[in-house]
Amino acid sequence: GAGVSQSPSNKVTEKGKDVELRCDPISGHTALYWYRQRLGQGLEFLIYFQGNSAPDKSGLPSDRFSAERTGESVSTLTIQRTQQEDSAVYLCASSLGAGPPNSPLHFGNGTRLTVT
Protein backbone atom coordinates (compact mmCIF):
# COMPACT_ATOMS: atom_id res chain seq x y z
CA GLY A 1 0.00 0.00 0.00
CA ALA A 2 0.91 3.64 -0.24
CA GLY A 3 1.07 4.27 3.49
CA VAL A 4 1.26 2.59 6.88
CA SER A 5 -1.89 0.60 7.51
CA GLN A 6 -3.21 -0.23 10.98
CA SER A 7 -6.08 -2.48 11.99
CA PRO A 8 -8.50 -2.39 13.54
CA SER A 9 -9.11 1.36 13.53
CA ASN A 10 -11.18 1.04 16.69
CA LYS A 11 -11.26 -1.66 19.34
CA VAL A 12 -13.47 -1.84 22.41
CA THR A 13 -12.64 -4.58 24.86
CA GLU A 14 -13.52 -5.60 28.38
CA LYS A 15 -11.03 -5.26 31.19
CA GLY A 16 -8.96 -8.43 31.51
CA LYS A 17 -9.22 -9.50 27.86
CA ASP A 18 -6.24 -9.73 25.49
CA VAL A 19 -6.04 -7.62 22.33
CA GLU A 20 -3.88 -7.74 19.21
CA LEU A 21 -3.18 -4.67 17.11
CA ARG A 22 -1.76 -4.97 13.62
CA CYS A 23 0.55 -2.75 11.59
CA ASP A 24 1.49 -3.08 7.93
CA PRO A 25 4.44 -0.78 7.21
CA ILE A 26 5.33 0.83 3.92
CA SER A 27 6.92 -1.77 1.66
CA GLY A 28 10.71 -1.66 1.85
CA HIS A 29 10.86 0.18 5.15
CA THR A 30 13.31 -1.54 7.45
CA ALA A 31 12.36 0.22 10.68
CA LEU A 32 9.03 -0.02 12.50
CA TYR A 33 7.90 1.81 15.62
CA TRP A 34 4.99 1.61 18.05
CA TYR A 35 3.90 4.66 20.04
CA ARG A 36 1.02 5.25 22.44
CA GLN A 37 -0.93 8.52 22.57
CA ARG A 38 -3.26 9.26 25.44
CA LEU A 39 -6.04 11.79 24.89
CA GLY A 40 -4.68 15.28 24.32
CA GLN A 41 -1.10 14.24 24.90
CA GLY A 42 2.06 13.60 22.94
CA LEU A 43 3.41 10.26 21.80
CA GLU A 44 4.97 7.78 24.20
CA PHE A 45 7.59 5.44 22.71
CA LEU A 46 6.84 1.74 23.14
CA ILE A 47 9.09 -0.37 20.89
CA TYR A 48 11.35 -0.10 17.82
CA PHE A 49 12.33 -2.75 15.27
CA GLN A 50 15.24 -2.17 12.87
CA GLY A 51 16.07 -4.86 10.35
CA ASN A 52 17.45 -8.01 11.96
CA SER A 53 18.65 -6.24 15.12
CA ALA A 54 17.15 -7.03 18.50
CA PRO A 55 14.18 -4.73 19.07
CA ASP A 56 14.41 -1.83 21.50
CA LYS A 57 11.69 -2.73 24.01
CA SER A 58 12.65 -0.11 26.57
CA GLY A 59 9.34 1.77 26.27
CA LEU A 60 6.99 -1.13 26.97
CA PRO A 61 5.16 -0.13 30.19
CA SER A 62 4.73 -3.62 31.64
CA ASP A 63 5.16 -7.30 30.85
CA ARG A 64 1.54 -7.33 29.67
CA PHE A 65 2.75 -5.61 26.51
CA SER A 66 4.65 -7.44 23.77
CA ALA A 67 5.28 -6.97 20.07
CA GLU A 68 6.52 -9.06 17.21
CA ARG A 69 7.60 -8.34 13.69
CA THR A 70 7.83 -10.82 10.85
CA GLY A 71 10.97 -10.00 8.88
CA GLU A 72 10.56 -6.49 7.51
CA SER A 73 6.80 -6.67 7.19
CA VAL A 74 3.79 -6.83 9.44
CA SER A 75 3.99 -6.25 13.19
CA THR A 76 1.54 -7.08 15.95
CA LEU A 77 1.33 -5.39 19.34
CA THR A 78 -0.31 -7.60 21.97
CA ILE A 79 -1.71 -6.35 25.25
CA GLN A 80 -2.63 -9.08 27.72
CA ARG A 81 -5.14 -8.70 30.55
CA THR A 82 -6.08 -5.20 29.46
CA GLN A 83 -6.61 -2.49 32.07
CA GLN A 84 -8.56 0.75 31.79
CA GLU A 85 -5.32 2.75 31.79
CA ASP A 86 -4.40 0.99 28.53
CA SER A 87 -7.11 3.01 26.76
CA ALA A 88 -5.32 5.18 24.19
CA VAL A 89 -4.53 5.48 20.50
CA TYR A 90 -1.75 3.12 19.46
CA LEU A 91 0.24 4.51 16.54
CA CYS A 92 2.56 2.59 14.28
CA ALA A 93 5.21 4.21 12.09
CA SER A 94 7.81 2.98 9.65
CA SER A 95 10.93 4.49 8.11
CA LEU A 96 13.22 3.56 5.27
CA GLY A 97 16.32 3.56 7.46
CA ALA A 98 17.15 3.89 11.13
CA GLY A 99 15.13 7.01 11.87
CA PRO A 100 15.56 10.80 11.95
CA PRO A 101 17.06 12.91 10.58
CA ASN A 102 17.77 11.00 7.39
CA SER A 103 14.83 8.60 7.53
CA PRO A 104 11.63 10.34 8.56
CA LEU A 105 8.83 8.47 10.27
CA HIS A 106 5.62 7.77 8.39
CA PHE A 107 2.68 7.17 10.72
CA GLY A 108 -0.48 5.17 10.30
CA ASN A 109 -3.82 6.49 11.52
CA GLY A 110 -3.67 4.47 14.70
CA THR A 111 -5.89 2.03 16.56
CA ARG A 112 -8.13 3.63 19.17
CA LEU A 113 -8.35 1.16 22.08
CA THR A 114 -11.05 1.54 24.69
CA VAL A 115 -11.03 -0.76 27.71
CA THR A 116 -14.36 -0.86 29.56
Place this chain on the structure above:
Amino acid sequence: TQLLEQSPQFLSIQEGENLTVYCNSSSVFSSLQWYRQEPGEGPVLLVTVVTGGEVKKLKRLTFQFGDARKDSSLHITAAQPGDTGLYLCAGAVRTNAGKSTFGDGTTLTVKP
Protein backbone atom coordinates in the same frame (compact mmCIF):
# COMPACT_ATOMS: atom_id res chain seq x y z
CA THR B 1 15.29 10.85 30.60
CA GLN B 2 14.94 13.40 27.83
CA LEU B 3 11.88 15.61 28.04
CA LEU B 4 10.44 18.12 25.61
CA GLU B 5 8.10 20.79 26.92
CA GLN B 6 5.80 22.56 24.52
CA SER B 7 4.02 25.83 25.12
CA PRO B 8 1.37 26.95 24.98
CA GLN B 9 -0.69 23.79 25.39
CA PHE B 10 -3.74 25.39 23.76
CA LEU B 11 -3.99 28.35 21.42
CA SER B 12 -7.14 29.83 19.91
CA ILE B 13 -6.75 32.73 17.51
CA GLN B 14 -8.56 34.56 14.72
CA GLU B 15 -7.75 34.05 11.08
CA GLY B 16 -4.96 36.37 9.97
CA GLU B 17 -3.16 36.54 13.32
CA ASN B 18 0.43 35.41 13.88
CA LEU B 19 1.50 32.88 16.49
CA THR B 20 4.56 31.16 17.89
CA VAL B 21 4.80 27.72 19.50
CA TYR B 22 7.80 26.78 21.63
CA CYS B 23 9.53 23.48 22.28
CA ASN B 24 12.12 23.41 25.09
CA SER B 25 14.40 20.85 26.65
CA SER B 26 17.42 20.64 28.92
CA SER B 27 18.80 17.93 26.65
CA VAL B 28 20.70 18.31 23.39
CA PHE B 29 19.20 16.67 20.33
CA SER B 30 20.89 15.69 17.07
CA SER B 31 17.76 16.67 15.19
CA LEU B 32 14.31 17.95 15.90
CA GLN B 33 11.11 17.32 13.99
CA TRP B 34 7.82 19.19 13.87
CA TYR B 35 4.64 17.28 13.07
CA ARG B 36 1.02 18.27 12.56
CA GLN B 37 -1.75 15.88 13.54
CA GLU B 38 -5.44 16.10 12.69
CA PRO B 39 -8.19 14.22 14.58
CA GLY B 40 -8.33 10.54 13.71
CA GLU B 41 -5.05 10.61 11.82
CA GLY B 42 -1.39 10.01 12.55
CA PRO B 43 1.16 12.82 12.77
CA VAL B 44 2.52 14.14 9.48
CA LEU B 45 6.06 15.44 9.32
CA LEU B 46 6.38 19.16 8.55
CA VAL B 47 10.12 19.70 8.89
CA THR B 48 13.38 18.39 10.31
CA VAL B 49 16.08 20.72 11.64
CA VAL B 50 19.58 19.46 12.39
CA THR B 51 21.96 22.42 12.73
CA GLY B 52 22.06 24.78 15.70
CA GLY B 53 20.61 28.15 14.68
CA GLU B 54 19.02 26.69 11.54
CA VAL B 55 15.93 28.40 10.16
CA LYS B 56 13.60 26.66 7.71
CA LYS B 57 10.56 28.12 6.01
CA LEU B 58 7.58 26.23 4.68
CA LYS B 59 5.18 28.75 3.10
CA ARG B 60 3.75 30.68 6.09
CA LEU B 61 5.52 28.48 8.67
CA THR B 62 9.00 29.33 9.99
CA PHE B 63 10.92 26.83 12.09
CA GLN B 64 14.02 27.62 14.12
CA PHE B 65 16.42 25.32 15.95
CA GLY B 66 18.17 26.85 18.94
CA ASP B 67 21.92 27.47 18.80
CA ALA B 68 22.52 24.84 21.47
CA ARG B 69 20.10 22.37 19.83
CA LYS B 70 17.98 22.21 22.99
CA ASP B 71 14.97 24.19 21.83
CA SER B 72 12.94 25.09 18.79
CA SER B 73 10.12 27.37 17.73
CA LEU B 74 7.40 27.30 15.11
CA HIS B 75 6.04 30.63 13.89
CA ILE B 76 2.93 30.84 11.71
CA THR B 77 2.21 34.06 9.85
CA ALA B 78 -1.34 35.03 8.95
CA ALA B 79 -2.89 31.85 10.31
CA GLN B 80 -5.73 30.24 8.38
CA PRO B 81 -8.48 27.83 9.52
CA GLY B 82 -6.65 25.07 7.63
CA ASP B 83 -3.76 25.44 10.08
CA THR B 84 -5.96 24.08 12.87
CA GLY B 85 -4.53 20.93 14.43
CA LEU B 86 -2.18 19.47 17.02
CA TYR B 87 1.44 20.51 16.54
CA LEU B 88 4.04 18.16 17.98
CA CYS B 89 7.78 18.55 18.30
CA ALA B 90 10.03 15.50 18.59
CA GLY B 91 13.73 15.19 19.28
CA ALA B 92 16.13 12.44 18.29
CA VAL B 93 19.72 11.66 19.19
CA ARG B 94 22.06 10.08 16.66
CA THR B 95 23.00 7.20 18.95
CA ASN B 96 19.36 6.19 19.38
CA ALA B 97 17.61 7.49 16.29
CA GLY B 98 14.76 5.01 16.63
CA LYS B 99 13.53 6.42 19.90
CA SER B 100 12.23 9.93 19.32
CA THR B 101 11.06 11.93 22.33
CA PHE B 102 7.80 13.79 21.73
CA GLY B 103 6.42 16.86 23.40
CA ASP B 104 2.81 16.91 24.61
CA GLY B 105 1.75 19.09 21.70
CA THR B 106 0.07 22.43 21.10
CA THR B 107 -3.58 22.36 20.04
CA LEU B 108 -4.15 25.25 17.64
CA THR B 109 -7.59 26.47 16.66
CA VAL B 110 -7.86 29.17 14.01
CA LYS B 111 -11.33 30.73 13.82
CA PRO B 112 -12.58 32.20 10.57
